[in-house]
Amino acid sequence: MPDPAVRDLTVRDLAATDSAGREAAGRDPDVGGPGARGPGGRAPAAEQGRDRPVPADAGFAGWLASVHDLVEAYFVLEDPAAVEAESVELLVETELGPALLPGRETGPETGPETGPETGPDAGSGAERGPGGGLLLRGFVDRIDVLPGGGLRVVDYKTGRIPHESGEAAAMFQLKFYALALLQLRGTVPDELRLLYLPAGQWLSYSPDADELRRFARVLDALWTAIRTAGREGDFPPRRSGMCRFCRHRERCPEWGGTPPPYPGWPSTDDEPLPDDG
Template sequence: MSPSRAGDFKQCPLLYRFRAVDRLPEVPTRAQVRGTVVHAVLEDLFGLPAGERTPEVAKNLLGPAWERVREERPEFAGLFDSADDPELGEWLLSAEGLLDGYFELEDPRRFEPDARELLVESELPSGVLLRGYVDRVDVAPTGEIRVVDYKTGAAPRLVGEAKALFQMKFYALVLWKLRGVVPRQLRLMYLADKQALAYTPDEAELTRFERTLEAIWEAILRAGRTGDFRPNPSRLCDYCDHKAFCPAFDGTPPPYPGWPEPDASVETPLDRVD
């Protein structure tokens, strides 16, 4: 179970089914792909010597990062008509603005991260495997751990903030299981409006969160056995690619293919740029 798929089930069980069981295709937006490219640039930036981590260098990394992401994900290639498309230039310029936002939030020359784009996995006593990618992990000389996640949108309202903290608590729980240390800080960096949110979890809270994840997984398994994944209409439906298949909008889901073997459902790059 990944934080994105667990969040899908909490938001709308039918959305979980469409993504994790039916695996219906979704059309990436330019904003999502831009977020993926900015994440790639920030990962590359921390691969450079500290003194070279400047705004100018980061912006020079944008073009190569876009080319690499496009090669790795062929479905992104159709976002623009050609390399000469003027909208491509405007899009890359908007990505530069997000990088400017990052540098207003912190100076990457002043520290060395412990890990970036880190795959974390841990199996709970129930047997469910938790898996996800953490943008960055920082470890202080005293051993305190900070979990950092880049968001290329603006800081959210209450519902969006709760969703983001759910994701961060997921990472904190897995890191606690792996390293034996509860992260000291969970930091969300919203590059579009240059805001950072920090949260300090504790052991009791993460223990309760573990029970929450166990309950979500049990609910997923119950729905999987019967195929009873019910829609949960909300304002978020406006952003769903699958409304045409949703009974809440007079659609008909595809025939239920049956419950697959339990799958950790690794997050895609698009899952992590909300």
């Protein structure tokens, strides 16, 4: 059964069009429709956002050249004069309250008006807010105001664009931001957009309130599972294609290694784990 989270993903592929076509398609948010793909389906492999590491001796000049490529790619994707950005690099920090986590008791401090305290020490040593709700914190690259007054959450990516099977997973981060905005402002962003600069493509998705409420429960359960594993020291290994990049295979049971002794969960976390009974 297809993952319902993929139902409205839209991909814009600009790399296979000519210069004028790229400009027109990239700057018009209404080009194509849900599930639409540009000419050729996807960009050639060389343009798929593959990382191009700069040699160590290239120094600043090499780094600057790579930045130049990304900036050029951005101007193909968007006309910044046509973007009404409400904010850039916005810190969102909130505590999920009972409206998004039914059954989770929270105190009077919870809510968009009086959420958790901010500052360099906010949330350190505790994963729940002062009201008992799950803390969400992150920096949003950009929030746009759409012509109809809605919001669009934008995140810039410098890596490769995922294959179709991984598109829903790529939206996890933006759903996190959308959930924080729903808690803080009481509104669901109209669009979540990932701009993959080297690939000349973007992914777009429109969430709904019910989906974000389900996502809140997923986050809460995920964090509980992480803390349970942390307290018990239970971190089962899982072999994958990423293992070839790992420098710790000699310590991994999947590769015949023995991990070092587990130092234990941080003593600053005094929050009780849920009762399994």
